[in-house]
Amino acid sequence: MKNEMGKNIDTITEIRGFNRFYTNILGLLEKDLYGSGYSLSEARVLFEISKTENCTAVQLCNTLKMDRGYMSRIISKFEKNGLISRRESETDSRAFNIQLTAGGNRLFHELNERSNQQIEDLLLKLNEDEKLKLLKSMETVKKYLTKATANILIRPYKKSDISYVIDRQLSLYETERHFTSEVWKTYLKQGVLELLEKFDPRKDCMLILEYNANPAGCVAITHTDDDTAQYRYYFVEPELRGIGVGHRLLEEALSFCKEKKYRHIFLWTVSAQETARSLYSKAGFTLTESHENNDWGVPVTEEKWEKDL
Amino acid sequence: MKNEMGKNIDTITEIRGFNRFYTNILGLLEKDLYGSGYSLSEARVLFEISKTENCTAVQLCNTLKMDRGYMSRIISKFEKNGLISRRESETDSRAFNIQLTAGGNRLFHELNERSNQQIEDLLLKLNEDEKLKLLKSMETVKKYLTKATANILIRPYKKSDISYVIDRQLSLYETERHFTSEVWKTYLKQGVLELLEKFDPRKDCMLILEYNANPAGCVAITHTDDDTAQYRYYFVEPELRGIGVGHRLLEEALSFCKEKKYRHIFLWTVSAQETARSLYSKAGFTLTESHENNDWGVPVTEEKWEKDL
DNA sequence: CAAAACAGTTGACAAAGGCAACTTTCTATT
């Protein structure tokens, strides 16, 4: 039913019903933190610290949408309780990098255990088929609500993004592609640093994808010669995949190339990067070359894709 | 992946990820209440009052899982602000029935408008297909999580349940079946009251389905003669349908009949009650009679279903 | 009929968190 203003009021009502429902569910689950001495907000911060390597307070504020003052106090409490350690950021002496101490990890795992147990108890009431459907549906809800609520921005890189671009890419390639060799790590780091040294704003660019004010993806264009651009360091955070932001990033990079009068663009990828490959193909790239490579810690087929502009 | 204890740790992790995600989403949406002068909890209470006819404070505490003291204060505030009126319950002079005043309704609609607008804005970013998938998935998540978390109890009726059984059934039949005639209303009320008058614990029973400590369904058995039971007043709250509780209620009633040595059971329903019909059929009832009835405000085909015990 | 359970209220108190001013550092602009 659409009402006079063309609003899909039934859909809205259903979604709001779901939100009320989930408010209850979450309220129920939170109770479990009670004996721990930490609040839901604190547990969320702890969790976020544990999953974000080298995080800073602002980053935490952005992702958890919490007040800076409040965050500052939570972090102080954590430090006093020996859960985290801080060291001044190498790139910004206003900021601190936060990491869990052994004690922090212990608490983290303890809280995790509780939460896992709690969810497990719930799952006992469902059979395998129901669990599967539940999971699939949660995935779908997450995907579309991410799409609907995501605060996405694509902007030129800042000095402070570099460590993100390097560290995050190393970590993603390690967990997703099992690239573990030192050769690979050095190759990536050197590549990025070289890009910066030789950076020419008339021909090069490095774009950062921002999600809720935090970096969440990247792409760079470097010049091989005046007519030939290389497309590099392209990645998007897993949670943002499948909602079209990777495509936007690619488009931005291509439009930069056109603006800079490149005639030709190429990139190297590995054959297992299915989603990236299909994006390249859709954008008009064609596969022109491929060879085996055993230097990255796992054997891969590297592919060259090219496109005329 | 199952770990050494047989836990489905991946599923648990995914679900917890979804919970963290939704905590963020809800946090985002709550911000919208800010200017209203009412908190999220207050808004939830207001919403619950508006949707529950004749609700009491405990009921609200049960469904929203809030503290009694806190609830008491919220209700006082609402009354002081002219949003609700209270009158002593007819059946329990400790309790009050709460209803929205015109002013309460006004605020309620205002808050609704805001929330609707907010959701509508989100939906702009999705196409029709995505909206549909989102909705379907939310339905599924809700269904299975209801099943997994529901606190279900089936117990004999108490005096205080009677008004629920009558009012709720009238209201459900009106919205779902368009039974609107006074004849119908009187028929139902009289029927229930007569059941109580003639109630014989050796042959009759009335079972209440409880969901989170509130009544959420019913079934009654009355004796036609020593060998013949009639199955009546069978209904389950919409939000609890499809998760097997209706079936449990039916089973409880049948096992009561067996215990009381009935030889035969029958019931009347209307042909449009698809889900109930299929439950009856699965439980071994057979359709033995049917006729048209125009007395309930809408023409229906009434059906008699019977079963030997 | 007594004991236990229950609906609701109240006081005392703690936790949660918003807001704004302030310091120091960084970035952009001229």
Place this chain on the structure above:
DNA sequence: AATAGAAAGTTGCCTTTGTCAACTGTTTTG
């Protein structure tokens, strides 16, 4: 190179939100 504006983080002040336990009066139950 100078400077203004923005940003990271801290702190004080304050309100709101929520918990807990004791208390009154009523209902239910054995």
